[in-house]
Amino acid sequence: MDRLLFGDNQFFGVNHMSEDKARTQAMRFQSLDSIMSVLDAAYDADVTTFMCTTHDRIVDVADRFRAEPQRYSRQVVYPCMPYAHKYANAMTEAGIFGAIRQFLPSEGLLDAAMRGGKSLANKDIEGVITLLIDAEMKMFRGLKTPVIFLQNVVVDFLLGMGFTEAFRIFADHVSSRYNAEPGFITMNMPRLLVALDAVGIENPIVCTSINKLGFRMSGGIDSYLDALHNRRFRAVAMSVFASGAIRADEAIEWVASLPNIESMVFGASSRTNIESTAQLVTKHWSRTPELLRTA
Amino acid sequence: MVNVGVVGLGKMGLSHFSIINAHQDTNVVGLCDSSGYILDILTKYTGVSTYSTLETMLDGTDIDAVVIATPSKYHAPMVRSCLERGIHVFCEKPFCLDPADSIALAQLASDKRLVTQVGYHNRHLATFREVKRLLEAGVLGTVTHVLAEAYGPVVLKPKGGTWRSKKEEGGGALYDYAAHPADVLTWYFGRPESISGTVLGKVFSAETEDEVFTTLNWPGGLSGQLSVSWSDESHRKMTTCISIWGTNGKIVVDRQELRIYLRDAVCAPQGYAKGWTVRYTTELTDKVDFYVRGEEYSAQVDVWLKRIGDSAVRGTADFIDASVTDEVLSTICNNTDGGLRHLDSQAEIVDGQSLSAARTGFWTRLKNRRRNH
Numbered sequence: 001m002d003r004l005l006f007g008d009n010q011f012f013g014v015n016h017m018s019e020d021k022a023r024t025q026a027m028r029f030q031s032l033d034s035i036m037s038v039l040d041a042a043y044d045a046d047v048t049t050f051m052c053t054t055h056d057r058i059v060d061v062a063d064r065f066r067a068e069p070q071r072y073s074r075q076v077v078y079p080c081m082p083y084a085h086k087y088a089n090a091m092t093e094a095g096i097f098g099a100i101r102q103f104l105p106s107e108g109l110l111d112a113a114m115r116g117g118k119s120l121a122n123k124d125i126e127g128v129i130t131l132l133i134d135a136e137m138k139m140f141r142g143l144k145t146p147v148i149f150l151q152n153v154v155v156d157f158l159l160g161m162g163f164t165e166a167f168r169i170f171a172d173h174v175s176s177r178y179n180a181e182p183g184f185i186t187m188n189m190p191r192l193l194v195a196l197d198a199v200g201i202e203n204p205i206v207c208t209s210i211n212k213l214g215f216r217m218s219g220g221i222d223s224y225l226d227a228l229h230n231r232r233f234r235a236v237a238m239s240v241f242a243s244g245a246i247r248a249d250e251a252i253e254w255v256a257s258l259p260n261i262e263s264m265v266f267g268a269s270s271r272t273n274i275e276s277t278a279q280l281v282t283k284h285w286s287r288t289p290e291l292l293r294t295a
Numbered sequence: 296m297v298n299v300g301v302v303g304l305g306k307m308g309l310s311h312f313s314i315i316n317a318h319q320d321t322n323v324v325g326l327c328d329s330s331g332y333i334l335d336i337l338t339k340y341t342g343v344s345t346y347s348t349l350e351t352m353l354d355g356t357d358i359d360a361v362v363i364a365t366p367s368k369y370h371a372p373m374v375r376s377c378l379e380r381g382i383h384v385f386c387e388k389p390f391c392l393d394p395a396d397s398i399a400l401a402q403l404a405s406d407k408r409l410v411t412q413v414g415y416h417n418r419h420l421a422t423f424r425e426v427k428r429l430l431e432a433g434v435l436g437t438v439t440h441v442l443a444e445a446y447g448p449v450v451l452k453p454k455g456g457t458w459r460s461k462k463e464e465g466g467g468a469l470y471d472y473a474a475h476p477a478d479v480l481t482w483y484f485g486r487p488e489s490i491s492g493t494v495l496g497k498v499f500s501a502e503t504e505d506e507v508f509t510t511l512n513w514p515g516g517l518s519g520q521l522s523v524s525w526s527d528e529s530h531r532k533m534t535t536c537i538s539i540w541g542t543n544g545k546i547v548v549d550r551q552e553l554r555i556y557l558r559d560a561v562c563a564p565q566g567y568a569k570g571w572t573v574r575y576t577t578e579l580t581d582k583v584d585f586y587v588r589g590e591e592y593s594a595q596v597d598v599w600l601k602r603i604g605d606s607a608v609r610g611t612a613d614f615i616d617a618s619v620t621d622e623v624l625s626t627i628c629n630n631t632d633g634g635l636r637h638l639d640s641q642a643e644i645v646d647g648q649s650l651s652a653a654r655t656g657f658w659t660r661l662k663n664r665r666r667n668h
Contacts, residue, residue, distance in 0.1 A: 013531055017575045019549050085532050091306045095457045096333070125336055156587045160313030162341045187586035191317070215577050218586040218593075245577040 001049070001147065001205070004281050005078065005236065005265040006042040006274075008052040011035050016216075016243035025269060032060045041271035043075065045278050051078040051207075051265050053151065054136040056086075062139050076144045080185060081136040084153040100128065129166060130173045137178065147205060148174040149183035156188055159195055168199045181205055183236070187216050190223045193231050207236035207265065212254040215242040228260045236263045249280055256284035297603055300325040300358045302349050302373060303365030304333050307387050307414065310587060311362045314596050316341075317585040321600060325352040349373050353380055360603060363387060364414075366458040367465025371396035378403050383410040385599050389474045389624055390617035392465050397621040401614035408608050412599040413617035415478040417535060419594040421579035422553045423479060426537070426546055429555065430483055434563045435541025441484065441519040443476035447533035449525040453499045460503055467503030469495065469628060473523040476535055477627075478620040480511065480519055482611070483539075486619045487511040487519070489637045493630035498526040509627050521627075550589075551576045 009015065013026030029035050039050060039061070052058050065072045090099035137148070150170050158166050171182035182205070186192040189208040196204045209216035210224060216239055217224050228235060241251045255264060264281065268274045299321050301312045308328070316323045326337055327346045334345035346352035353361075353376065360383040363373050371391045377384045378400065390413045391397040404411045417423050430438070449471070450460075458464040459471060480487070489512045496506035505526040511519040525533075536549040544557040553574045560569045583593035595612070602610045609615070622638050630636045 016551065017577055018552050019534060019536070020552070088306065088532070096305060096309075098457065125340075153588055156585075157310065157313050160317040160585060160587055161309070161337075162316060162343075163337075165340050188317075191585070213577065214582060215580075216586065218582060219584055220582060242577050243575075245575060 001234070001236070001263045002047070002076075003263055003285060004047050004278060005049045005051045005263050006039070006047045007238070007265045007267040008050070008055070008058070010038075010267040010269045012053070012055055012057070016239070017245065028269070032057075032064070035061060036064055038269060038271075038274075042268075042274050043072070045271075045274050047274060047278060048074045049076040049078060051080060051149070053083045054079055054081045054139065055083045059139045062143060066142050076146060077140055078147045078149060078183065079137065079140055079145055080149040080151050080183075081133065082151060082154065084151055088153075100132070126169050129169050130177075133170065133173055134177070145178060146180055147183045148178060148180045149185050149205075149207060152185040152187055155184050155186045155192065159186070159188060159192055164195045164199050167196060167201060171201050183207060185238070188218045189235075190219055190227045190231075193227055193233055196233075203232050203234060205234045205236065205262075207238055209239035210235070210237035210255055210258070210261065211240050211242045212246050212251060213242045215239060215245065225258070228258050233260075235261045236265055237261050238265045240264055240266060248277065252277070252280045253284050256281070297321045297600055298324045298357055298359045299362065300327065300352050300356065300360075301362045301364065302327040302352065303363060303369075303387070304328040304330070304337070305364060308362070308364035310592060311364060311385070311596065313587050314585060314593050315362065315600075316343075318596065318600065319584065320604070324356045324358055327352045349376060353377070353382070358382055360385070360410075360600075367392055367470060368458070368463070371400065374400050375403070378407060378409055381407060381409065383599075383603050384614075385412045385414070385596070386614075386617075387414045388478070388617070388620075389413075389465065389470045390614060390621050392470070392621075392625075394618060394622045394625045397614065397618035401618045404614050405608065408606070410599065410603045410606070410608060410610070411614040412595065412602070412610065413612050413614065413620075414595065415475065415482075415612045415617070415620070416589070416591040416595050417475055417479050418482055418612050419591040419598060420550060421576055421581065421590070422548050422550060422574070423537070425553055425574065425579055426539070426548045427483060429546065429564070429567075430539070432562055432564060434543065434555070434557060434560075434567070435539060435546065436543035436562075438484070438517055438539060438541040440517070440540045441480060442522065442538040443480050443519065443535075444522045444537075445472050445476045445533060445535045446524050446527040447472065447530050448528045449533075450499050450505050451526060451528055453501065460500060462503045467495075467500070468505050468523055468525040469503075469507050469624060472525045472533065473507040473521060473627070474620065474624055475533075476521055476523065476537065477623050478612070478617070479535070479537055480521070481619045481623060482616065483537075484513055484517060484519070487513045487623060487638065489635055490623070490626045490630050491635040492633050493627050494633065495627075495631060496524075498524070507627065509630065511623070553579070 010025050011029045013022040015022035065075050087099050090102055174180045174182045184204060185207040189206060214221040237255050240255050241248060266277055297320060299315050301308055315321050323343050325344050325346055327349055328334055338345045361377045362385045363370060364387040367389055370386055374384050374386055459466040491510050493509040495504035498505035507523040509521050539546040547554045555572050557563055557569055560567055580590050583590045585593055626636050626638050
């Protein structure tokens with residue numbers, strides 16, 4: 001994984017600090033061209049991995065990447081699935097199974113499983129999960145997707161329930177079908193590492209909030225630092241700036257001082273911000289931008 | 296350790312199960328739903344015992360506390376079953392569709408000294424709690440008007456096959472969406488005395504409203520407006536915003552941000568100045584031990600469990616608080632002609648006693664109890 005990954009929150013009206021800012025950004029990125037110009041700026045600054053949710057609008061971005069293979073020859077995409085609000089809003093309206101049915105490519109399997117009532121076989125739940133993954137992956141066909149992430153809402157929801165077998169199903173499917181490494185986004189990193197260990201997922205890629213403020217680091221900053229020092233996993237730091245609550249220089253300096261962090265994901269809306277973030281990462285991790293790509 | 300059961304395994308029930316199951320002070324001892332399919336999956340993959348009816352779950356396990364997240368029309372009978380067995384209850388919102396049930400159950404819980412709470416998670420949101428603190432400190436002077444808004448993208452086309460699209464089962468934007476900002480209003484300002492000018496608008500739904508607009512009036516002259524739509528695609532999820540005007544300034548608050556303008560800062564706590572002050576969730580929110588979908592969902596469960604441990608019968612969003620919100624919702628629901636409705640005007644005969652009389656007696660006893668503490 002590259003040291004610096006480019007996130008997509010800014011494009012879809014996600015800002016953990018301000019609704020107004022989120023709305024302003026959603027308006028600004030109304031057109032695909034405005035999204036692409038920022039992605040191009042990232043690409044030109046050698047930040048060539050785009051870590052994105054499986055939001056409907058990513059379909060168009062993926063089309064652009066496919067349309068100009070020369071221009072985007074080094075472009076890598078890390079899909080993060082699912083785009084949870086799509087499911088959550090559908091669940092409120094149509095119930096759990098109604099929502100799943102809406103997003104499955106064919107209705108047959110779930111209906112058959114539900115008709116089976118109590119006699120649900122192991123294979124059915126695996127089948128539903130893998131079909132949902134395939135449905136989310138469709139938009140990325142033909143693109144390089146070496147890491148595929150499961151979103152934190154789903155990861156943490158399953159983690160709390162103790163439904164950790166689903167992590168195994170996810171990991172097996174993305175590696176066998178997409179030849180990709182599974183990644184897990186979480187707000188409960190130390191606890192997730194224990195669960196992934198228990199289902200035999202070794203040295204996992206885990207993307208989690210890591211920032212000086214301790215924002216969204218559940219269980220406390222000390223348990224995170226302990227895990228970074230003592231557990232074997234490949235950490236991707238997110239919320240490094242705590243949605244802008246920490247100054248960029250200070251935020252990156254702190255994260256760079258920690259052990260075991262392989263990458264950092266960040267969002268930005270302008271070429272200047274992308275370049276300055278890349279420079280700060282270079283400065284604090286003491287590497288050149290070229291090296292960053294292969295670090 | 297608190298032994299907890301969860302009944303109703305839809306979106307909210309599963310979310311509560313996840314949070315409570317991860318909690319260090321609890322054991323989840325039973326899960327209950329009418330869908331064999333979901334029970335089958337959960338038994339197989341989480342190992343928790345499952346039951347197809349509430350009664351069998353209560354009979355079959357040693358349970359201290361139950362979370363009820365079924366469709367709203369089942370809340371009242373299920374809450375009653377639990378309370379009668381001496382079980383603490385967390386019930387999803389809205390509490391009961393008929394305020395007579397709400398008041399009777401609040402009374403029953405109070406008599407039995409049981410710890411109750413309703414899933415009004417905004418009361419556990421850092422920014423909204425900070426506003427409560429500011430209002431109690433009197434920073435705005437005399438509050439004159441409040442606007443409570445909630446918008447989101449739930450019903451965006453003419454269809455819908457679940458209980459949420461059926462009015463008699465507690466579906467519709469009023470009980471699903473407006474309940475939240477309405478509860479914030481009763482939390483901040485107490486029980487309004489009247490409702491008027493209600494518009495329950497349909498955008499796409501055949502049987503229920505998709506929009507709620509209404510005016511509330513409190514004793515002493517404070518007025519408020521509620522503006523709600525669950526058919527607004529411009530928001531990616533439910534967005535709740537409260538604006539409050541007073542003689543000394545104004546507050547605008549949402550999930551992430553608290554913006555306050557003060558003409559003078561004499562009554563303001565440290566950190567607030569004359570003119571604008573903006574505070575963010577990143578600085579105001581306390582960390583939780585386990586996070587699924589917003590700190591407030593974990594925090595509300597923490598608060599309930601802690602209250603159970605402390606035998607703290609009264610607490611924010613308990614059945615007594617939620618009964619007030621239920622009265623407001625019921626009054627809005629019955630205000631389809633838009634005329635002026637006093638909250639007491641729905642009085643009916645309940646067990647040979649008028650509801651308003653029962654209510655007066657209840658509130659008086661409650662006030663005395665508060666005073667005695």
